[in-house]
Amino acid sequence: MEEGSGGPPAQAEKKEKARSIQSYFLDFDTPSFAGHSFGHFQRTDPGGLRVPHEILGVSESSVSPEGNPGGRFREIRRMWVTILNNILVLIKGAGDLATGVAVSLHKCGMKVIMIEIAQPRAIRGTVALAEAIYEGQMEVEEVRAIRAARFQDAEEIIGKGHIPIFVDEKGEAIAHFRPEVVVDATMAKRNLGTHLEDARIVIALGPGFTAGEDVHAVVETMRGHYLGRVIFDGRAMENTGIPADIQGYGxxxxxxxxxxxxxxxxxxxxxxxxxxxxxxxxxxxxxxxxxxxxxxxxxxxxxxxxxxxxxxxxxxxxxxxxxxxxxxxxxxxx
Structure with a gap:
């Protein structure tokens, strides 16, 4: 059903909000962590850090005759680093796919928090930060997750360059930390309680979610041509129950x-x-x-x-x- 053809106004509004995520970083109000207590983002600069559309292009005047980036390019880089360093992402789940997301975002400079169930069922335990729930800490490709007992411990762990992980089966960390981004990476094949209102950006991995209704975007997890595609309207491919072939074996x-x-x-x-x-x-x-x-x-x-x-x-x-x-x-x- 197209917007305006009889569908509920609320649904059309949700889809419009989901599409706006595509241009999210072009106009970003950076949360300041100065004097910040996790769960209460105090934006000390009301204007924040604005990134206008035109600054994304690097003109010829910003490059020296030798081909080295000039001051404008360095300013763009500085602004993006500042933006990334001030984004708090909460990831639900810490299995191997969730860990891949967490490691990528952490290495980009974002602040990452993960939550898990009391007895994670990660299959690929050697590359799943969920193992920290059992062992106290877990390291995957030089990124370490540390199990924390209290939400108040998150700031110290992040300050040391690590990822705090909590047992939080009800998702209470979302209300406490109020992250900019929530990623549902539980791979449960159905929505177990993730909502558009959980954060400014809500993303889900795989089937069981509809972009524009219960999340802003869905990432395709089915192996093949569309693996990794970001869906802003609709759903990921349904789970077939048939694993991808490796050397002819499925x-x-x-x-x-x-x-x-x-x-x-x-x-x-x-x-x-x-x-x-x-x-x-x-x-x-x-x-x-x-x-x-x-x-x-x-x-x-x-x-x-x-x-x-x-x-x-x-x-x-x-x-x-x-x-x-x-x-x-x-x-x-x-």
Whole structure:
């Protein structure tokens, strides 16, 4: 239904707001952290830092005859660095895709906070900051997440150059920190409580969300031509339940729980296994590798799972280094 053709005015307004996100950074009121207590962004300069459209172009006059950027280019860079350094992003979830987003934003200079459930089910634990919930801290590609018990600890952790992560199943951190951006990276395949009103920009990864209705933008997570595409009106592709092929293997490389119960792992991420080898048990029933290769993902031992839940995967390429670095998919999304 097109806007103005009978649809509710509120829906049209939401879609218009979602489209405005595309030009968000062209007119950004920078929050000042001077004397700031997290959860109450005090904009000490009412005008903030404005970035007019025309400053994005670098004219010939701003480049020296030798081709070196001039003062105007340096000013543009300084302004953007200031903007990025003052954006607070809250990410819901800390699995491997969420971690790819967090690492990218953190390295861009943004302030990142993550929230998780009490027992995260991250499959690729070696590249998931969710492991900090169990271990106290976790580092992925030189970016460290530290579990914090109190929201008040966030400022100190961020000040040290790290990412605070909290157990927060109700999303209470959103109201406390009032971030500029909220990213739902739970990959639950459905909306479990994310709303347009959560932040100035609300983004979701993958299916289960509609851009312009419950979030401002959706990022495509399906492998293929559209991976990483930002959707401002509509939904991401629906989950097919069929994993992408790696060297001709799809469903065969996935490890699934044969029944409901507690997982007991026999092999770890990075281990080489043979087809038919038992790699784990669920409630006493064996989980066998469908192909030979290296275990790239394995859920944490002791976790309670449902029947047919994905608990791991085997990579037929057999490259151990892939187990300890952010995947190409996560980088495309982040």
């Amino acid at each position: 469903l065969e490389r996935v490890l699934r729980a044969p029944t409901r119960g507690k997982v007991r792992t026999l092999r770890n991420i990075g281990d080489f296994v043979q087809k038919g080898e038992i790699v784990a048990y669920v409630d006493g029933q064996p989980v066998r590798a469908g192909i030979s290769g290296v275990i790239r993902g394995m859920i944490k031992s002791g976790i309670e799972v449902e029947e047919d839940l994905k608990i791991g995967d085997v990579d037929p390429r057999g490259v151990r280094e892939y187990c300890y670095t952010i995947s190409d998919k996560s980088r495309a999304i982040g």
